[in-house]
Amino acid sequence: MGKKRRGPSLEELLERPWCYYCERDFDDLKILISHQKAKHFKCDNCNRRLNTAGGLSVHLSQVHKEQLTQVQNALPNRMGVDIEIFGMEGIPEDVLKAHRQRVASQFQQAELDRQHATGNPPTGASSGGQPTKKPKLEPVSDLKKRLAEHKARRAEALAGGSSGDVTPTSAVQSTPTPGGYAQSPPVAATPQYSYPQPYGGPPRCYSPVGGQQVPGGSPYTPTGYPSPYPAGLPAQPPVSYGAPPFPQQQPPPSDNRFTGLPAASNLPQRPAFAVPSVNAHEMQQMHMGHVPSPTPAAPGHSNGSSAQPTEHVSTPVDNQISGAANDVASKTEATSKPKKEKTKPAIRLVYNEDTLSPEEKMAQLPRYAYVPDRSTQTALGELPGNVIVGRIQESDTVLDTTH
């Protein structure tokens, strides 16, 4: 509370206008429209910027006698000319949905990455906003998607003779139902298996579920267009047994949250830890905007006290998550770091001399060499007449006529 907000909230992210053709998002609609005009609706021949693909098509055919076949700079599957897009208008419903989903999952992924990177509790965890938000963000379609994904993996694992890394992802929950996923009927059994577990080992069951949500979703969501999965699923039978799991699964989480939250709701206690460690001076500094040792210490506290119980129980999954997160992090780091290092010092001057201008350098070339002969200088007065060798007679007459 009272802390600086790290970034935009999910609502703000979802509000941002974005470009149908390239999935870029913008601060406001005006910028989006000018982006579209400049990037997607510009005529290559005359640089005229049209308002829509249709407008460009008409312009091309009328002015340049050309046919517009595709929208330039667009993603491969968005090049279609037939869809009339202007700003945010005209975007097909399914694409819109897919985009929202993608933004949401990216947001979650970022949140999770940050959690793992900093060791901090999720933003706003103290207010309890995060836990309530999460179930909302993971609506039916998400779970279904995961289910479908699971099935796909199961099938893949069965067909491909299974590999080490497939099973671990499904971790605790999947172990009892290795064959169960292969055919659809037994899927209905999964909730039954998971049923006892919530009561048997509350955190154990819940945290895998909670943990899996993201790693399960993440491999798919970054690829961009999750729409096929949720869209395809509802039409299939899974809907029927897709529904039961939720009411059944959701109560346990909420139960767990009460059992689990005390761990998280150590938070009220945390100040008790933290406060003594901040002396008056440091406090003052903090007020002045410096954030000294206390903050680094805070995650330590949360790790030490609150996170411990849950962490221990959920280590296998957690490790996987953090492993995956670290993977992603290290990958992004690997790609982004060298860039940063390069752009700063790496400047290559095409011409780099301190005192010698390019012309001087050029003048030193043998083909331009000229050393005035001082002895002839006295004769310079008469010389010019002879010097005009390059004068062009024909054009000279032209000159005369024009004057």
Next chain:
Amino acid sequence: MTSHQFTVVSPPTDAISALKFSPDPNSARIVVSSWDKNVYLYDLRDENGKVGEGKLLQKFEHRAPVLDVCFGENENEIYTAGLDWDVRKIDLNTSEQTVLSSHEAGVRHVVYSREHNLVISASWDSTLHIHQPDAGANPDSQPIIVPLPSKPFSISATATKLIVAMASRALHIYDLKALALLTAQADTAAPNGTRVEVEPWQRRESSLKFMTRAVACMPDDAGYASSSIEGRVAVEWFDPSPESQARKYAFKCHRQTAEDGVDVVYPVNALAFHPVFGTFASGGGDGVVALWDGISKRRIRQYQKYQHSVSAVAFSASGQHLAIAVSPGFEDGHDEVPEGTVKIYVRELGETEAKGKGAK
């Protein structure tokens, strides 16, 4: 939206060093000086007065590569400067050439001040020569010689001032009136010209860290732009008051990021102000010409890259045309110049094409 562009016929055979439009707003004549030792005079208008690829009217051969050229009082006389150490006046009607003075090294620049009727040349012998060309009737008249602390790299004149950008990032601003007075007084026929130590109106250090490549004055006499070999342009004001000096700024341009992430930085070879709108064009070693609004600090537009380095840019007196000289290997001078690579492009500017965005 992009302006119509054409190339000028029979361009020079070697790199272009300078390119200037006639001072007459109704004329479409350009003079071009080249490393092929010639000065070229073109008229872009055809018989019907339509501006097009034009024709070569005259060609004046020199003894050595010509580094600069400028029009004199009217479009019938030009001044040239070159590696033969001489400053010449050429009467275009009679093709008569007169050597105004000789430096002790190559002459990099020559400018003509219409207001004060002065021809000023800057040479690598670290001097300025100031001539009064109408004293040409008196063949014995000699220029005054103003010593400079370093080699001059670029000069530019307004109605009242002369800017000399030199090596070691030095920059002098002279008051032309004072120079004119001095020249008039010193016009006693001394054998080798009179050396006059002139205190510049202002001494400045370039705000750019690297070698100054070009300077150009604003047409409204308020300030100037300078460019360096390190893809950067600075805009500054003459007014020495702190408020005006606080307005000066510099920006990066003419750079490209190579595939390996290295920023390739090109020299900004040429600057030219638009005579009407006060915006300016920059031409770089990357072959790019960009138009800038120095007041609102914005780029107005950037033209499609040319195949080779841009060595000179010039606006016509009417502001309707922009001429661009393209020469290969201009920066290093080591490249051979293959035939057909030196080109002069002329752009017909749309009415507001070079107009600043922050409508004045």
